[in-house]
Amino acid sequence: MSTASASDVPLSEATTSLQRSASFTRLKESGIRSLLFLCAALSILTTLGIIAVLFSNAIYDVSPRQVGRDGEVRPNEAFFQQVSVTEFVTETRWTPGYTEKHFGIMPLVCGTLMISGIAALIGLPIGLCSAIYLSEYAAPRTRAIVKPVLEILAGIPTVVYGYFALVFVTPYVLRPIFQDMLGFDVGVFNAASAGIVVGIMIIPMISSLSEDVLRSVPRSLREAAYALGSTRVDVSTRVVVPAALSGIIASFLLAISRAIGETMAVTIAAGQTAIVTADPLGSVATMTSYIVNVSKGDAVIGSIEEKSIYAVGLTLFLMTLVMNIISQFVLRRFREVYN
């Protein structure tokens, strides 16, 4: 075989120049590149900034000591430099505004979990069912109407949901059922009404994320199921939903972490009673509503009360972070199935 080596054959003459030209073009290119990078970096920097503020106020104060006019050095200490982590985690009272101060996060976590739990109970099944309807049942024309309407729900300001809970859900839904018919006492502010509206709030998120994963299940899988004599219900529940399960779970987790972080509706509808309770018809305080109330109140800057919101914020941040990491993990597992 006569395979010629490279040196034997002359190279052909260059017909067009490959020289780099017009340095302005190059400048523009790198300029755009930097601009795009800055935009991407901005959100990372913001996150880092938030973490730094939380850390400095909650765990270890890094700001320079402030000296008052009278020469007195003000104590400039972060929350956990004054309150032990053990008290924060195990104490069951949360009374930063009282003379006898207790800093146990449990009542706020309890209130948050109760409202998120009710929201999940309402939002997850309805959201998933709407997703299945949109992806498997709805005719294209129906979907073209239903989907945008569902997404309008996501565009309603949360403060509106809060008042909806206060002036509609509690008096016209909860009271007639639980108070008039079943004899329970339904407070003006209660966890149930807040949980219900947060549940409604997360429906569009679940339905649109879940619909995406349901639709990404290959058509061939559906056809195979139909060809084996499946009804539409069989195809949806036995093939499509199981195939998309990890994506659906990921959408659930994202929605729950949204429910945990939900603030305005909860502040308005659930009240301000920081107690450990299992009664959904009474008032509770959540981590977010506590932060709002301290922020809009008259807590002295630098006081332990003011610092406590950073500790609560840090707890909230960690909870949603863990949820988001789990959902990322679950989603990644899902992607492996079809690649």
Next chain:
Amino acid sequence: MNSSPTVVTANDNAQNEEPRVDVTSTDAAAATPEESGEASVRTSRPVVAESAITDASHAVKVRAKNVDFFYGTNQVLFDVSLDIPEKSVTALIGPSGCGKSTFLRTLNRMNDIIEGTRHTGDILLEGTDVYDPSIDVVLLRKRVGMVFQKSTPFPKSIFDNIAYGPKVAGLKNKAKLAEIVETSLQRAALWDEVKDRLNSSAMALSGGQQQRLCIARTLATDPDVILMDEPASALDPKSTARVEDLIFELKKNYTIVIVTHNMQQAARVSQQTAFFFQGVLVETGDTHSLFTNPTEKQTEDYITGRFG
């Protein structure tokens, strides 16, 4: 020095995979490396399968009468009439977009699930019009099973994949399900490879095994007719050979209709061949005579590789 062997391999592949080889010469087909390499698997099967099935020994299982088919306003089948004899293999060949897959999918009403399709004409399964309003399409698809080009194992265990059909049909008895799974896998020649790992995921099987799993899954619903839409086109030659052997075996008990782009494959596995071109059934006849002595010019041009 490195380049020349590569070129030889490429040529080999071209001859091997491309259907544009004159298959009228049985020797040429038999001489391909793919065939000789699989001698142990394919036993004593003739290269062009035995012919003459148009006689009375095979009753007509499925009859298509004057079928027109439309996607919206776009007509893709024109007045197709075809008799499919029972317990034999009918191959549908033709260039891409000629309507052969569409025709196949009318036989078990798979086109129903596509929006905006309609047809005229009749599809008769043992004399019953399958498009009659009184027909339960779910029952129809149990009797007329289908295997697709892309293997489509459900993301479930091997056992659950095979048991899927009987389960949706309402069978709950565990012992009976296990029996169906075993016999189906045996008929699909997959049992020995997977019997020790029935509970592991079907997604972990190789492409060829997945396709045989899909065939086993279809067999588990106990069909009379099996439709195959290019069942081997995504497989390597060795897996293709195994699937073809399987088809050869299955035709003893089932009526098989297979769409294929590979004319050697049509010649090897089928008794009857139908050639589609631009939505029209150009020619149909027993496989041997269609390939050796086509009556239509278009058929001859296609099978000798002049177009398509």
